[in-house]
Amino acid sequence: MSELTERVLVLGGRFGGLTVAYNLKRLVGDLADIKLVDRNRVTHFRPGIPHIALGIRDPHEIEVDLARELPRKGISFEQALVREIEPSSNTVTIEKTDGSLVKERYDYLVIALGAHLAKERIKGAELGYSLCEVEDVTKLRERLSSFNGGSITIGSGVFYQGSNPKPKFPENYVPRADSACEGPIFEMSLMLHGLFKTKGVLNKTKITIYSPGEYLSDLSRKSREAVKEIYSQFGYTLVEKFVLKEITQNEVISEDGRKIQSDISIYKPPYEGHPVLKKLSGDLADDAGFVPTDLNMVSVKYENVYAVGDANAGSVPKLGYYAVRMGEIAAQHLANTLGVPTKIEKFQPTIFCVADNPLEGYGVAVADDTWYGGTLSKAEISPANHLKKELFTKYYVWTKGDMVLERYFASW
Numbered sequence: 001m002s003e004l005t006e007r008v009l010v011l012g013g014r015f016g017g018l019t020v021a022y023n024l025k026r027l028v029g030d031l032a033d034i035k036l037v038d039r040n041r042v043t044h045f046r047p048g049i050p051h052i053a054l055g056i057r058d059p060h061e062i063e064v065d066l067a068r069e070l071p072r073k074g075i076s077f078e079q080a081l082v083r084e085i086e087p088s089s090n091t092v093t094i095e096k097t098d099g100s101l102v103k104e105r106y107d108y109l110v111i112a113l114g115a116h117l118a119k120e121r122i123k124g125a126e127l128g129y130s131l132c133e134v135e136d137v138t139k140l141r142e143r144l145s146s147f148n149g150g151s152i153t154i155g156s157g158v159f160y161q162g163s164n165p166k167p168k169f170p171e172n173y174v175p176r177a178d179s180a181c182e183g184p185i186f187e188m189s190l191m192l193h194g195l196f197k198t199k200g201v202l203n204k205t206k207i208t209i210y211s212p213g214e215y216l217s218d219l220s221r222k223s224r225e226a227v228k229e230i231y232s233q234f235g236y237t238l239v240e241k242f243v244l245k246e247i248t249q250n251e252v253i254s255e256d257g258r259k260i261q262s263d264i265s266i267y268k269p270p271y272e273g274h275p276v277l278k279k280l281s282g283d284l285a286d287d288a289g290f291v292p293t294d295l296n297m298v299s300v301k302y303e304n305v306y307a308v309g310d311a312n313a314g315s316v317p318k319l320g321y322y323a324v325r326m327g328e329i330a331a332q333h334l335a336n337t338l339g340v341p342t343k344i345e346k347f348q349p350t351i352f353c354v355a356d357n358p359l360e361g362y363g364v365a366v367a368d369d370t371w372y373g374g375t376l377s378k379a380e381i382s383p384a385n386h387l388k389k390e391l392f393t394k395y396y397v398w399t400k401g402d403m404v405l406e407r408y409f410a411s412w
């Protein structure tokens, strides 16, 4: 590495971090020494995690080995735990796998550490089944395989969204949200219908979906009514304004004391800012531990620090699609800063998402910007949308998480 080469440190190796690393490498080549740090050597395609719970996909089918793949593309990788970020001295302290602590110096920092899944805020969380990571759904898969009827609840914990300082985004781009994202809850509710129908236990099963606010409030009223119609056809119960507080052996309990019977409690933990960033609240991060940036994903406080994806305060709801878009824009902006003229795209929030129901052979694709004041509101049910999700999954694994064509899939 030459003395003049700029050192770019990327923290986190999933949608956001990988998108920045791959795009920046393509744009600036050897002008930057790019290093990515993640606590895990192997990363997984998160939208494929619910499929593991159903038993139709194994973890190895959606994994990418960062230590093997990134160096092949000229990006260094280190498996280590990020312990501390010191933006005023351009250093990050990491804990290596042998337990030693090392200070990494950077010229530019990209924060893509995601959000913190605050299971510890739910009493009895260990009695429930989180949907979010591979180790969680492996447990759920076992439980579902021996399930022969009973009661099931599915719902999201609350979102601790920051408010100060605000991102330099247009006000309507960052609405207040009760849940960080209920897409995986909706998807799982469809998937279970397929699973229980296949197992022949649908008529012996009571399914309740709950939400900390208004269910799927990020979608238009028309789309929400359509979801309610699907639930009523399925015989599901929907309970709103249910802020999950406790899980017991056979119930979920809300903060205001309501109880729902539940033999299997599937949930998305409360979301809050990453603990490393929470320590920087009032400085690099907002009061909840998310990083406010401008529309180029540059921190409002430090001009050599970028934040993308779930860690960015402006990513609402927390969507992989936004992590990728933000990652592309951060890479384009940084390429310019490094002296490579590059068109910087505009961040324009629109919810694109596919909820899959593989065992019944269809998916529901959503394109919606009404939450941000727009008029786009599409929700389409079709077998093609199931194929789209399959293709997305394969594409991620083939490209090792390089989602360069993602926007074209999303615009189908």
Ligand SMILES: Cc1cc2nc3c(=O)[nH]c(=O)nc-3n(C[C@H](O)[C@H](O)[C@H](O)COP(=O)(O)OP(=O)(O)OC[C@H]3O[C@@H](n4cnc5c(N)ncnc54)[C@H](O)[C@@H]3O)c2cc1C
Pocket: 011, 012, 013, 014, 015, 016, 017, 037, 038, 039, 040, 043, 046, 047, 048, 049, 050, 080, 081, 082, 083, 112, 113, 114, 115, 131, 132, 133, 181, 183, 184, 276, 308, 309, 310, 311, 318, 319, 320, 321, 322, 323, 352, 353, 354
């Ligand atoms: C079950 C589920 C299904 C989803 N399905 C969809 C979907 O269909 N479509 C969609 O658009 N979005 C979906 N999402 C949302 C999407 O997965 C997230 O928005 C996206 O993963 C955010 O990407 P990110 O890179 O910002 O953060 P993350 O995916 O959270 O990645 C953060 C990375 O940082 C690493 N890390 C964290 N802390 C440390 C540390 N201290 N030291 C080192 N490394 C660390 C982690 O290991 C991880 O690799 C889904 C989410 C879930 C939970």
